[in-house]
Amino acid sequence: xxxxxxxxxxxxITALSKLSEASARSNTERKYRRLFPLLLLCVFFIxxxxxxxxxxxxxxxxxxxxxxxxxxxxxxxxxxxIVRADDAKGAVAVGDGPEGKSLVIVQNxxxxxxxxxxxxxxxxxxxxxxxxxxxxTPSKASxxxxxxSFAFTYDNGLLTVxxxxxxxxxxxxxxxxxx
Numbered sequence: 585x586x587x588x589x590x591x592x593x594x595x596x597i598t599a600l601s602k603l604s605e606a607s608a609r610s611n612t613e614r615k616y617r618r619l620f621p622l623l624l625l626c627v628f629f630i631x632x633x634x635x636x637x638x639x640x641x642x643x644x645x646x647x648x649x650x651x652x653x654x655x656x657x658x659x660x661x662x663x664x665x666i667v668r669a670d671d672a673k674g675a676v677a678v679g680d681g682p683e684g685k686s687l688v689i690v691q692n693x694x695x696x697x698x699x700x701x702x703x704x705x706x707x708x709x710x711x712x713x714x715x716x717x718x719x720x721t722p723s724k725a726s727x728x729x730x731x732x733s734f735a736f737t738y739d740n741g742l743l744t745v746x747x748x749x750x751x752x753x754x755x756x757x758x759x760x761x762x763x
Contacts, residue, residue: 658729659709659728659729659730659731659747659749660729660745660747660749660750660752661752662728662729663687663702663709663728663745663747663752664745664752664754666689666700666702666711667687667689667743667745667754667756668754668757670689670691670700671756671757672691674690675689675690675691676688676689676690676738676743676756677689677690677699679699679701679703679720681701681703681704681705681720682703682705682720682722683703683704683705683706684703684704684734685703685735685736686701686702686703686720687701687702687703687736687745688700688701688702689701689702690716696715696716697715697716697717698713698714698715698716699713699714699715699716700712700713701713701714701720701725702728702734703720703725703734704731704733704734705722705725706722707730707731707732708727708728708729708730708731709727709728709729709730709731709734709747710722710725710726710727710728711725711726711728712724712725712726729747729749730748731747731748731749732748733746733747733748734746734747735747741755741756742754742755742756743755743756
């Protein structure tokens with residue numbers, strides 16, 4: 585083998601070696617090129633998932649706040665609606681409940697006189713429907729709302745009811761010419 589052949593063979597081996605390295609680099613670059621879209625897809629998927637979780641959390645918070653607000657107002661509005669529904673001459677009275685004054689709505693029926701009693705009992709405002717003159721029975725009462733206070737005043741045909749939910753006024757119809 586001549587010296588020229590050796591050099592040519594060496595150059596050939598060097599060229600093949602460089603070609604192999606280039607091919608290996610090219611395979612590595614191809615792997616990275618394939619990996620980039622997959623990584624980008626994963627980043628978008630994670631971003632969308634986080635946005636969905638944030639949206640659900642915000643919706644839950646708003647929904648809970650709205651429900652709390654509705655239930656907060658619901659109790660005092662129910663009391664006012666009870667008074668409005670049974671508004672008649674002489675229907676509103678004051679009684680002595682287990683924990684203070686009670687608002688009594690009197691109904692005179694053919695079968696007797698009945699009372700809807702609204703009063704404070706163990707941190708709740710309760711409603712009890714009973715025959716007039718009977719003792720208060722909190723175990724028979726239905727809970728209207730949670731409240732640590734219950735007060736009412738009656739002045740010039742205006743009933744003002746105050747609970748933890750706030751104060752509401754009810755204009756009694758019978759004083760305005762209604763029955």
